[in-house]
Amino acid sequence: SATLNPPCPSFLKDFSPFTPPLQIEHAAPWTSAATQPMATAAAAARFTPAILPRPRRRVPAPCASASSASGRGNRRLRCEFVASVGNGALSGEDDPRLIDRQKALDAAMTDINNSFGKGSVTRLGSAGGAFVETFPSGCLTLDFALGGGLPKGRVVEVYGPESSGKTTLALHAIAEIQKLGGNAMLVDAEHAFDPAYSKALGVDIENLIVCQPDNGEMALEIADRMCRSGAIDLICIDSVSALTPRAEIEGEIGMQQMGLQARLMSQALRKMSGNASKAGCTLMFLNQIRYKIGVFYGNPEVTSGGIALKFFASVRLEIRHIGKIKSAKGDEDIGVKVRVRVQKSKVSRPYKQAEFEIMFGEGVSKLGCILDCAELMEVVAKKGSWYSYKDIRLGQGREKALQYLRENPTVCDEIEKVVRAMIPEGTRHMAMLAFGQSSSQPEEEEVYDD
Incomplete structure (x- = not known):
């Protein structure tokens, strides 16, 4: 055994795993010939180390940025705060740390209100009028689709093809505002206002404020000033396509004026949307449809005036006529049937539809909507x-x-009062129908089937 386990040579004591393994080819001279193969194998097994992989060194970054260090610090503090809240350390109202945080928040809110004016920041629970109010649109079926009516202090866009009922719908909204004791203004950029037709629809033309501007800048500036007065409840602009920029009017016909109207609308809406919200004035924009060139797939229709109005509008209504109404004899057309689709709504559930009848010379058939x-x-x-x-x-x-x-207005008024009193329930019921639910069991179904 002594011959098979000789002492380790000195050169193997400093053996490094990074050097090639030791290969013993010959047996030690002190071993016998009989034990030479065994000694060689034993020595090789004893003194030859295993081949180890080269370890990877973690090289530190040459320069750790302050942002990464602060990010790690913020994550550590956030984790500590979440852990303390989870353990109940800050759950008590009398906890000094929670009281200090609340005092700091109240002090910051007070400082902001002192700097920028009272009500700049407030808690939603203590803010009166934080919820959106609505007013009737003049069409009961549309009020149901909108969840109660048109929103106050918001931007509303009504667009559709020609002779689809856009102006009629706007005049009905003006009449409803006037019935409630409010003031309304019509910006007639198309210079096509018909007082006789408006009066037939119930508009008080004696107290209606009408503006027929010379250019788009004049129209939007007048509308903004009236909105900031705080005395107007509804401003209807008819229409966006007729808001011609001043540079286009002063130039020659045929000159290329790229993006003038889109920039005009974008700048005006940035100013007017905030003023309308503060004053509680509804801005109703009527818009026309154009067609994209070279569109083979998808919808080629697009509204004029750029895309800013699509973003600023809280409600977008697409109106189209879907049929004609014949007289009793069937020899002439006395009206059209219209479908309105809520393409966008920030105040109710979108993509609802409402159908109603517009009679020539009379406007929306209110009896039909009530029924x-x-x-x-x-x-x-x-x-x-x-x-x-x-x-x-x-x-x-x-x-x-x-x-x-029609012959019994008392019964009609009673039915209308019952229906309007059920508008919140009706909105819920119609939402259930739209989601395919009944009053007891949820079911999927559209409010108005095509």
């Missing part, structure tokens, strides 16, 4: 072709029921 909403809300029951309200039989068929409501 449709009452049937939807199950205020008026329909069995077969018969309509009935409580114990009153309105008539067989829609036309007979409308005739009965």
Whole structure:
């Protein structure tokens, strides 16, 4: 055993794993010939180390940035704060650290309100009027689709093809504002205002403020000043496409004026949207449709005036006529059937639809809207072709029921009051229908089927 385990040579004591392994080719001279192969193998197994992988050295960054160090510090402090809250260290109202944080927050809010004015920052629970108010649009089915009506202090865009009912809808909204005791203004950029038709729709033309501007800058500046006065409840601009920039008017016809109207609308909306919100004035923009060139797939339609209005608008309504209404004899057209789609809404659920009738010379058929909403809300029951309200039989068929409501305004007013009182419930009911729910069981279904 002594011969098979000789002492380690001195050159192996400083052996490094980075040097090639020791290869013993010959046995030691002191071993016998019989044990020479065994000694060689044992020595090789004893003195030959295993080949180890080269260790990776962690090289520090040449220069650690202050931002990364501060980020690690912030993460550490945040983790400590979350851990303390999770352990209940800051859960008590009497905890001194929580009290100090609350005092610091109150002091910061007080300082901001002193610097920028009272109400610059406030808690939502203590802010009166933090929720959006609405007013009737003049069409009951559209009010249901909007969740109660048009929002106050917001930007509303109504767009669609020609003769689809945009101006009619705007005049009905003006009439409803005036009935509530408010003031309304019409910016007639198209210079096509018809006082007789407006009066037939219920507009008080004696107290209506009308402006027919010379250019787009004049129209938007007048609208902004009236909005900042705080005495206007609704400003209707008819239409965005007619807001011609001053440079385009002063130039020659055919000159290339790129992006003038889009820049004009973008700058005006940046100013007017905040002023309208503070004054509680609704800005209603009527817009026309243009077509993109070279579009083979998708919708080629686009609204004029750039895309700023799409972003600033809280509600965007697309209006289109879907059919004509014939007279009783069927020899002439007496109206059109219209569908309005809520393409965007920041105050209610979007993508709802409302259908109603617009009669020539009369405007929106309010009796038809009342009957449709009452049937939807199950205020008026329909069995077969018969309509009935409580114990009153309105008539067989829609036309007979409308005739009965026209001849009995007391019953019509009673049904309208019941329906309007159920608007919050009706909105919920219609949302359930839109999500495919009934009052008891959720079901998926559109409010107005195509």
